[in-house]
């Protein structure tokens with residue numbers, strides 16, 4: 001606490017990221033990183049960027065990157081916004097599109113950064129409870145609001161929401177912006193990007209941190225109607241003109257273009273997920289259906305916090321949320337390589 005702080009700082013409850021411990025022989029399954037490295041073409045592009053040109057500022061508009069993203073999704077460049085990780089993109093979304101008289105709506109169990117941005121930007125919000133199966137019930141979002149946001153698949157549950165449900169919501173809610181946070185969509189969930197042409201109030205956010213193995217590079221983006229993108233650009237240009245540095249742009253362009261590598265690594269993660277779900281069910285775990293690169297699982301006879309600490313004693317780190325109480329029995333486990341998943345199952349067999 002300091003007398004020098006702005007009043008708002010006293011009221012903030014910052015987001016707590018999953019830890020990044022420095023321990024040897026660590027099996028890190030807590031922050032949903034990809035177990036496979038980025039495309040070799042990304043590494044080549046980054047090496048080429050380590051040059052004299054670093055004395056120059058990067059392109060403030062990231063034109064090459066916007067064009068690579070637009071091409072990948074079959075959109076125009078003016079339908080794309082890029083930022084320093086999708087967290088930064090989301091921050092701008094909250095400020096540019098959600099500061100209204102009515103409350104923003106998001107699920108009660110969801111990405112815990114959303115309430116943090118609400119506090120930072122003074123946005124009122126109402127949380128909409130997931131149903132008894134931890135699913136988003138679209139009907140409950142159809143009510144007056146200042147905007148709607150949810151991840152698909154949801155985090156930390158991993159449960160996907162059908163595109164038909166998203167379209168139902170969009171049909172019923174045309175006066176405010178609906179943001180679908182597709183951080184994990186490439187691991188088997190249907191993307192809402194195809195609905196952008198029909199719904200000018202739909203914004204879809206993506207990250208290169210998960211499916212494109214680039215959490216260390218910090219690149220995320222949003223796609224939607226050019227008017228929504230313009231709002232984000234106005235906020236960005238009032239905050240930081242150069243959120244995408246020269247390495248980030250070169251690496252992200254190469255990653256977006258290497259579709260073959262991206263599809264192969266995603267397919268491998270999905271294949272390992274199928275194996276892991278079955279292996280955990282065989283030792284008594286209940287696993288929620290996942291369309292993500294992580295699973296949400298509980299054991300009917302074992303406490304979530306206890307399981308997490310037992311795994312930790314074996315240098316295996318998973319993510320546990322004490323709150324809300326409804327999810328405290330669960331572990332959120334990132335899908336690793338086959339060998340890593342086997343190590344996890346071997347450890348859990350002994351623990352349970």
Ligand SMILES: Cc1ncc(COP(=O)(O)O)c(C=O)c1O
Nearest residue numbers: 085086087111151183207209220
């Ligand atoms: C649902 C969701 N959205 C967005 C992000 C942010 O990703 P990044 O800032 O790495 O792009 C995360 C990160 O874990 C996430 O889980």
